[in-house]
Amino acid sequence: MVLELKNITKNFGGISALTDVSFQINEGEIFGLIGPNGAGKTTLFNVITNMFSPTSGEISFLGEKISGLKPHKITDKGICRTFQNIRLFSQMSVLENVLVGGHCRSKSGVIKSVLRTKSQRKEETNSHDVALELLELVGLSKFQDSIAENLAYGQQRRLEIARALASNPKLLLLDEPAAGMNETETESLFDLIKKVQKRGVTVLLIEHDMPFVMKLCDRITVLNFGKKLAEGTPAEIQNNQEVIEAYLGAEEDDEIA
Amino acid sequence: MLLEQIINGITLGSIYAIVALGFTLVFGVLGIINMAHGEIFMIGAFIGVLITSVLGLPLWIAFIAAIGVTVILGYMLERIALRPLRGKQGVSHLAPLISTIGVSILLENLSHHIFGAGNHPFRHSFAQIQFQIGSITVYLVQILIFVISITLMVVLSYWLSKTKAGKALRATAENLETASLLGVNTKRTITTTVILASALGGIAGILVGMAFNSVNPQMGLSMGLKGLAIIILGGMGNVKGAMAGGLLLGLAETMIVAYGDSGYRDAVAFITIIFILLLRPQGIFGKNTAEAGR
Amino acid sequence: MLGDIINPYHLQIVSFILINIILGISIYITLSSGQLSLGNAGFMGIGAYTSALLTINFDLPIFLGIILGAVVAGVFGILIGIPALRLSGVYLAIATLGFGEVIRVIFVNWDSITQGSIGLSGIPHLGRELFKTFKLTGFDPDMLGLKNNQFIYLLVVLILLLVNILLVWFFIRQNKSRVGRAFAAIKMDEKAAESMGINITYYKVLSFTQGAILAGFAGALYAHVMAYISPADFAYHRAIDILIFSIFGGSELIWGAIFGATFMTILPEALRFISDYRYMIYGVILIAMMAFRPQGIIDVSLLKWFKRKLKLKRRGSLGIGTKKYN
Numbered sequence: 001m002v003l004e005l006k007n008i009t010k011n012f013g014g015i016s017a018l019t020d021v022s023f024q025i026n027e028g029e030i031f032g033l034i035g036p037n038g039a040g041k042t043t044l045f046n047v048i049t050n051m052f053s054p055t056s057g058e059i060s061f062l063g064e065k066i067s068g069l070k071p072h073k074i075t076d077k078g079i080c081r082t083f084q085n086i087r088l089f090s091q092m093s094v095l096e097n098v099l100v101g102g103h104c105r106s107k108s109g110v111i112k113s114v115l116r117t118k119s120q121r122k123e124e125t126n127s128h129d130v131a132l133e134l135l136e137l138v139g140l141s142k143f144q145d146s147i148a149e150n151l152a153y154g155q156q157r158r159l160e161i162a163r164a165l166a167s168n169p170k171l172l173l174l175d176e177p178a179a180g181m182n183e184t185e186t187e188s189l190f191d192l193i194k195k196v197q198k199r200g201v202t203v204l205l206i207e208h209d210m211p212f213v214m215k216l217c218d219r220i221t222v223l224n225f226g227k228k229l230a231e232g233t234p235a236e237i238q239n240n241q242e243v244i245e246a247y248l249g250a251e252e253d254d255e256i257a
Numbered sequence: 258m259l260l261e262q263i264i265n266g267i268t269l270g271s272i273y274a275i276v277a278l279g280f281t282l283v284f285g286v287l288g289i290i291n292m293a294h295g296e297i298f299m300i301g302a303f304i305g306v307l308i309t310s311v312l313g314l315p316l317w318i319a320f321i322a323a324i325g326v327t328v329i330l331g332y333m334l335e336r337i338a339l340r341p342l343r344g345k346q347g348v349s350h351l352a353p354l355i356s357t358i359g360v361s362i363l364l365e366n367l368s369h370h371i372f373g374a375g376n377h378p379f380r381h382s383f384a385q386i387q388f389q390i391g392s393i394t395v396y397l398v399q400i401l402i403f404v405i406s407i408t409l410m411v412v413l414s415y416w417l418s419k420t421k422a423g424k425a426l427r428a429t430a431e432n433l434e435t436a437s438l439l440g441v442n443t444k445r446t447i448t449t450t451v452i453l454a455s456a457l458g459g460i461a462g463i464l465v466g467m468a469f470n471s472v473n474p475q476m477g478l479s480m481g482l483k484g485l486a487i488i489i490l491g492g493m494g495n496v497k498g499a500m501a502g503g504l505l506l507g508l509a510e511t512m513i514v515a516y517g518d519s520g521y522r523d524a525v526a527f528i529t530i531i532f533i534l535l536l537r538p539q540g541i542f543g544k545n546t547a548e549a550g551r
Numbered sequence: 552m553l554g555d556i557i558n559p560y561h562l563q564i565v566s567f568i569l570i571n572i573i574l575g576i577s578i579y580i581t582l583s584s585g586q587l588s589l590g591n592a593g594f595m596g597i598g599a600y601t602s603a604l605l606t607i608n609f610d611l612p613i614f615l616g617i618i619l620g621a622v623v624a625g626v627f628g629i630l631i632g633i634p635a636l637r638l639s640g641v642y643l644a645i646a647t648l649g650f651g652e653v654i655r656v657i658f659v660n661w662d663s664i665t666q667g668s669i670g671l672s673g674i675p676h677l678g679r680e681l682f683k684t685f686k687l688t689g690f691d692p693d694m695l696g697l698k699n700n701q702f703i704y705l706l707v708v709l710i711l712l713l714v715n716i717l718l719v720w721f722f723i724r725q726n727k728s729r730v731g732r733a734f735a736a737i738k739m740d741e742k743a744a745e746s747m748g749i750n751i752t753y754y755k756v757l758s759f760t761q762g763a764i765l766a767g768f769a770g771a772l773y774a775h776v777m778a779y780i781s782p783a784d785f786a787y788h789r790a791i792d793i794l795i796f797s798i799f800g801g802s803e804l805i806w807g808a809i810f811g812a813t814f815m816t817i818l819p820e821a822l823r824f825i826s827d828y829r830y831m832i833y834g835v836i837l838i839a840m841m842a843f844r845p846q847g848i849i850d851v852s853l854l855k856w857f858k859r860k861l862k863l864k865r866r867g868s869l870g871i872g873t874k875k876y877n
Contacts, residue, residue, distance in 0.1 A: 049746060075748030087743035089736050099729075100736045104748030106729055110757070113728030114721050120728070127729075167748050290641055341842040351587045352841045354644055355798060359837025362791055366830040478787055482652055485645050493641075520660035527649030534634045534646055 001063070002027050002171050002202045003048070003079075008057035010040075010047055010226075017043045018054075018226045025171070030193065030203045032217035034210075034237075036246060039223040041206045042084055045173050049074050049081055062170065076104045080164040081173035084206070086156050090149035094140055094159055097148050098131035101166030105130075127166075134162040138192060154185040161192065165201070172196060174205040178212055190216060214238065222246070261393050262515045263508065268399045268468060270507020271406035275461040276480055277487035277499035278413065279454035285430040285494030286450045292357040293334055295481020296364035297455045301327050301462025302472040303368055303377070310380045316467075323459040331455025334360055335448050361477070369474045376473050379466035402464050409460065410500055417496065426450055430494065479523055486526035489533050557697065562704035566776055568816045569711035570769050575796035575808030576718060577765035582802045583726070584758035585738035590631065590647030591766040591793045593654035594624040596785030598767025599774040600658065600665060603674045606775075613680055617771040624767020628760040636755040643759070651790055658782035670781025677710065677775040678703035707776055714772075718765070722805055734758055766793075788830065795833050798840055801847030810849050 003025040010018040018040045025031045033041050046052045048059060050071050059067045066074055080101075089097050106127055108120040135141045138158040143151060151159060157177055164172055177193070178186050186209065193216060197203060207213045213220065214234040222229040222237060224246045230237060237243055276298055283291045301323040308319035338356040386397040417423040428436040429446045437443045465480070466472050487506055491498025506529065510522050574591065581588045602620035605611040611619075627650075635646040658665045665671065682703050692702035725731050733754045736744040745751050774780050792815070800811020819826040840847065 051742070051746075070750075071745045072748050072750045075746060080748070081746055083743065083746075087740050087746075089739040089743065091739055092732075092735060096732060096735075100732050100744070100749070101747050103729060103733060103736075108729055110725060110730055113730050114724045116724065124728070163747065290645065338838050338841070342845075349585070349845065350641075351582075351585075351644070352845050354587065354641065355794070356838050356841035358791065358794070359834045359839075359841070361834070362788075362830050363834025363838070366828070366834065370828075370831070479652075482649060486649065489642075489645060518660065521656060524653050524656040527653040530646055530649040531631070531634075531653075534642060 001025070002029075002061065003204070004060040005044075005048075006058045006060070008044070008047060008059065009055045010043055010052060011055045016226055018047065021057075021223070021226070021228050023221050023228065023231060025202060025204060027202055028197065028200065029218045030197055030205070030216055032213045032220040032234075033204060033206045033223065034208070034213055034220060035223035035229070038225075040226040041223055042175060043226075044223070045081060045175055045206065048173065049079060072104065075167055075169075078168070078170035079173065080167045080169040080171075082157070082160040082164055082175055082177065084175040084179070086153075086160060088148040088156055088160060088163070090147075092148055093144065094135065094146050094148055094151065095128075095131055095144040097159060097163050098134055098166045099127055101163035102127045102130060103167070105166070105168050131162075131166060134165050137165070137195065138162045139188070154181050154189075157181070158189070158192065161196070165196065169201060171202045171204060174203060174207075176206055176208060178207055178209045186212060262511050264393070264395060264399060266508035266511035267504060268402050268507070269511060270504035271403055272461050272464045272468065272503075273483060273487055273507050274500045274503025275406055275409060275457050275464065276484040277491065277503045278410070278496065279457040279461075280484045281488045281491070281494055281496060281499040282426075282450050282454045282457075284488060285496075286426060286447060287339070287353070289339070289353040290357070290485065291334070291451075291454065292354060292481065293338070293360035293364060294454065294458055294484060295479075296361045296368075296477035297327050297330050297334070298458035298462045298465075298480050299472075299474060299477030300330060300364060300368060301459030302379075302466045302476065303372060303462075304459070305463040305466045306372075306377045306379055306472050310378060316463075319463055320460065323463050324456045327455040327459030327462075328452050330364075331452040332448065334455065335451040339447075339451065361481070365474055365477055372474060374474065376471040379470050379472055398467050402468055405460070405464065409457070413457075414496065422446075422449060483526045486530045489530050557701045557705060559700055559704045562701075562708050564816065564820055566704070566707050566711050568813050569708070569715050570773050570776065571792075571796060571812035571816050572715055572809050573718060573765055573769035573772070574793045575800065575812035576722060576805060577762045577769065578793050578797045579802060579805055579808035580722060580765065581759050581762035582797060583731075583738060584734040584755055585741070586636065586755055586759055587644045588647045588759060588762055589644050589790050589794070590651040590654075591762060592785045592787065592789035593647070593651030594628060594763040594766035595770030595773065595789065595793075596651075596654050596658060596780075596782070597627055598624045598770030599780050599785065600671070600770075601767070602771035603671050603774040603780060604664065606675045607671070607673065613675055613677055613775055617768065617775065620771030620774075621764045621768035624770070625760050625764035628763025629756060632756045632759040632763075633752075636752060636759060648787075648790070651785075651787065655782050655786055658785070665782075668782055670779060670783075671774075672779045674774050674778045674780065676703075676778045677772070678707040680775075681706050681710075711772065711776075719805060719809070726805070730754070730757075791830070791833060795836065798847060799836055801849035803846050803850050804854060806854065807847045807849040811847065 001024050005024070006022050008018055008021045009016065021044065033044065035041055043052065047054045050067065050069055054067060057067070058065060061077055061079060064077070066077060069077070089100060092100070106123045108123055112120040132141070132144070135144055138161055140155060140159055140162065143155065148156065148159060161172075161174070161177065174193070178189055181189060190212065193203060193205070205217075217234060219231065219233055220237045221231045222240075222243050229246060230240045230243050232240070276294070279294050279298075280291060283289065283294070304323040304326050305319045308314050308322050309316060334357070338360050339353055342352045342356060388395045388397070417427060425436070425441045425446050426449065428439065428441055429443050433443055436446070465476070483506060487502035488494075488499055490505065491500075491502030506526060509529075510525050513519070513525055514522050574595065577591050577594075578588060598620035601623045602613075602616035605619060606613055606616040631646060631650050632643075635643040659668050661667075682699065692699055695702070697705065726734075733744070733749045736747065736749060737751050737754055741751055770785070773784070795815055796811035797808045798811070799815060800809065801807020819829050825832065
């Protein structure tokens with residue numbers, strides 16, 4: 001078991017964003033998190049990475065309790081994420097973005113960096129190799145020197161994935177990776193996530209593109225109004241009466257909005 | 258003796274509160290520290306000197322003139338130093354801070370050139386009128402300052418909570434985007450806020466001139482720093498906190514002068530800043546949230 | 552011949568430029584992690600007073616005094632930085648501004664040690680002390696055709712130049728490393744940087760403390776170059792001077808701070824009539840820079856353009872250039 005959430009509740013003031021959410025993710029899985037807008041999916045990501053600490057409940061990662069750790073420590077333990085609204089270091093080059101992702105997998109401090117000791121140079125070469133390999137994986141090799149903000153939207157999403165992978169995570173959290181992508185881009189994203197899974201990385205993803213989720217995920221949890229509505233394989237979820245109702249209701253809301 | 262010091266402290270504190278209100282309004286609505294606020298206050302004080310001491314006109318004209326000039330300054334500050342930075346891509350959150358620092362040193366040195374570096378007396382007809390209540394001496398000026406300050410605070414609180422423009426201001430402070438979606442003219446609200454804050458600074462300038470009978474170009478900086486100390490003390494963007502913080506700082510400074518070392522009077526404010534940041538970063542009256550100050 | 556070219560007044564200005572460059576780097580390095588410090592004048596004062604008092608009262612060698620000055624400033628940097636940096640950048644700006652004022656008030660009021668607003672005089676002069684050492688070895692500046700005075704100022708400039716080169720080398724290397732990338736990441740997006748495993752508090756305190764150490768170091772050098780300091784040297788206006796170096800010159804690159812410090816030191820000297828209106832002009836510069844060129848005069852794209860130009864020229868002079876360059 002990679003990640004275990006036990007009775008997670010998160011309140012903002014008097015409003016409850018998550019109520020008593022529990023689930024487990026097994027090693028090597030692609031786990032989907034779906035639900036209508038405002039169901040608390042991104043909040044759950046923020047709770048897992050401890051951007052917000054949960055009001056109650058416990059999170060374990062690889063059998064170790066991680067709730068209460070600082071966000072950078074959690075990345076260090078092996079959980080890394082992407083953001084729904086793309087948060088690249090926009091003025092840096094593509095390569096530098098991925099190098100920053102490798103920050104917690106290297107150690108050289110000020111003195112070593114200035115003196116360029118042997119171990120520091122080795123570490124830098126190694127980080128560069130890893131970064132280049134990851135850019136190859138996401139298909140951005142030829143853009144390595146471009147400034148991140150000049151990339152196309154879909155490329156930026158892929159760069160975020162490469163940056164997160166640079167921290168060598170055991171669990172990768174993807175927040176709506178397919179949002180704003182066209183059909184071809186979505187297809188190659190599908191292949192990319194499969195490749196990531198083959199590298200031994202467990203994936204937890206939030207996504208609204210239902211055919212994509214159903215095709216990609218091994219198991220799915222559905223959230224609605226901060227509560228877990230259902231959990232199961234794609235086939236089980238598709239036939240779950242409660243889920244269908246929640247979605248039909250929500251989709252009507254979407255059209256109004 | 259102690260009672261007299263307390264009266265002195267409250268007089269000083271109520272002026273500080275007016276200065277801090279100007280800071281806190283701008284911070285609340287725009288989320289920026291207006292580093293030029295102290296200098297706008299200083300200009301207000303000089304207008305008072307010009308009207309009363311140089312032209313020999315009555316005090317109420319000084320108030321009107323100071324408000325007039327600081328309102329224009331506030332408008333110019335918003336148009337020249339703040340609006341060009343708003344909504345621009347890739348502008349650091351430090352940009353408005355730096356640009357208002359620019360306005361502050363421009364104003365300080367401008368008045369340095371016009372008025373010279375020294376102290377200017379602030380003459381008005383009733384400076385020496387005093388009352389003897391038992392063993393305590395109270396000056397008419399002190400009562401006047403206190404009454405004006407309290408009136409301003411009451412009017413401002415009423416305006417913020419009851420009038421349409423005041424509610425628009427609070428809505429904008431809460432969330433600019435939402436307020437604009439709900440039909441608040443945020444551009445106008447922001448301009449109103451900066452102008453209102455500047456006018457408060459101008460009034461405070463005259464009050465300080467009355468209280469200390471001396472005005473100089475450097476006073477803007479030290480008052481500006483004190484205003485900042487107060488809004489950190491009272492919680493950034495918190496109107497009631499600014500009032501209470503102002504009174505507290507006024508009392509603390511008066512006590513230091515009366516019973517301690519007067520040379521350290523100006524340090525009280527900054528030692529307060531540093532302690533508050535260490536112990537209670539959201540301010541004494543700020544809400545206790547993890548997101549405070551983020 | 553050397554003696555005819557060297558003018559002590561010009562050398563004095565060059566040494567001011569070199570000290571100001573260190574101050575410019577001190578604010579640049581703090582800005583490089585997205586933090587604004589308005590207290591660098593205070594840290595400069597701490598460095599200056601520490602070194603001056605130690606060398607006057609305890610006969611400490613100058614170089615030791617300067618190092619201790621920088622260290623003490625750094626300790627204060629950590630003490631101020633840790634609480635303020637847990638909060639947003641605005642708090643740091645206010646806290647450092649307040650800190651600078653507290654330091655100045657202490658210098659003015661603690662007269663038993665600091666001589667109050669009169670200031671400290673008779674601080675050992677960097678050049679003269681070194682000159683004494685040189686004399687002991689039997690060296691005479693006349694051998695270079697220099698007067699004693701010229702030689703002393705030349706020594707100061709050479710030492711400061713060496714220090715500057717070392718510092719620029721240090722920070723360029725730091726910038727191109729994991730540490731520099733962490734600073735830049737925090738400047739661009741704090742939350743994203745934290746999510747990528749960067750300990751933002753550590754790096755913010757690190758860059759702020761580096762700035763404090765540099766300011767203290769520059770202050771100590773200033774004390775031993777001027778041989779006289781007073782609290783007014785480290786007031787708010789000094790903080791504005793330092794801020795201008797980086798904001799005008801450019802806050803993205805170390806070259807910006809260097810250019811800004813150089814330009815802003817020469818300007819009032821070259822154009823005397825300006826020096827009366829100096830701070831008014833500074834005010835206008837700050838406002839205009841924020842509105843029209845917030846990154847400062849020298850930015851990455853200007854540097855790239857310059858490098859390209861340079862490359863073309865070099866090729867041109869080798870005869871491989873295109874017709875345009877012949």
